Amino acid sequence: MLKFDIEKRDGLARVGVIHTPHGDIRTPAFVGAATRATVKALTMQEMRDLGSQAILANTYHLVLRPGTDLIKEAGGLAEFSSWHGPMFTDSGGFQIFSLPNVEISENGVKFKSHIDGANFEITPESSMQAQWAIGADIHMAFDHLAKSENYADMKVAMERTHAWLDRCVTEHQRLKKSATRAGDLAGGTPDARSRQASTMGETARSGPAPEQYLYAVVQGGTFNDLRAESAKYCASKNPDGFGIGGVFTADGMAEMLKTVNIILPEDKPRHLLGMGQEPIDLFVGAEFGCDTFDCVGPTRMARNGSLYTLDGRINIKNAKYKHDFTPLMPDCNCECCKNYTRAYLHHLFKTDEITAKVLASIHNEHFVVHTVDQIRASLLDGAFADYKQEFLSRYYGETL
């Protein structure tokens, strides 16, 4: 069972440490979204330098390219990507929601590859198998998000998620047993590993590879009775932790999280899937009992020139920054803010230099990682409410 220590509680909020085989995650924590085994525009070293404790990769994208066989050949995704810290994988369930022309049945999801149109199918079993091959510490159960906000559709999606969870748990246990027998939990051939080790100048791991863990995913949309039912069901399956999925805005999130997180066992970690583009998501998420977050928003917005500051998000491409020779965010300790001005960033964006996206991504990712770290510190100090009020009123100004 995944070890999770809680250091302090404040209402539903908690400060803890998730002990993964690849290191500890001090929670609450923001987990960088590394969909295709990379946080776009950033190296793993840059992620470490900006303070990221963990990353989340996506099964769907990695199954399509480069394929799980290649990742196994590389010795697992940690070796392949050079991220040796804690890692999550998403199940591919979200793509059911986001891709067009998917065919959903009780068995699983059929779809055409967005790359070359090839037919693919993901089932709860194949998602588990792929996640074991990828070798992240924490896997998400394969779930179904309803596209509609309609109650009946949401209920069907939730029930399917529960049926699939049963199959995910069974397959996860089977894979764990067979990996234990083979003594090769993380996958990868000895040849590949020793090659990697000599190339990287590291010592190849010996003995059994690390264990891998499964989070159940709570669904139910905006309907708190469905959320409660889903939380009960997921808890009953005794997974290592929980993902809370299908959340798209901070509106109503507090109520939903209260409903769910009162039901979920408090001694297991909870991951709020996909939320964190808006700082308020992180404050509300942490306040109401979520331990980790992932979101593509910060890096996507960075690439598009929308950058966080303590006074709100700014579009660095706007003409008013052309002659602004101040740091993007004076109080920020990231590489971008310590070394460069807004005028320089503006210039890099206007000239479409790659470095624009790199520096912007460093800053935005640092901003959310650091903000959640500060939330953690404020919870430990008993100053969360003040920090939240101060941060949000400054960030959102009059709009709150």
Added chain:
RNA sequence: GCUGGAAUCGUCUAGUGGCAAUGACAAGAGACUGUAAAUCUCUCGCCUUCGGGCUUCGUAGGUUCGAGUCCUACUUCCAGCA
């Protein structure tokens, strides 16, 4: 000097006599939440009560119901010949 050719938005460019006139770039702004996203959307002559009004295709005339488009002259540029 002669003979051809050309002149359209900030730039390059499309434009059989029939709607301020094409496309690209540049410029201005917006969107983005478990990433089919280094993507997408909008504006881009002036004014507007959003109905429309006004002024435009080097300059000045002309033909025509109607001219960026045809004719004449001029200006500038390009090519060839002297």
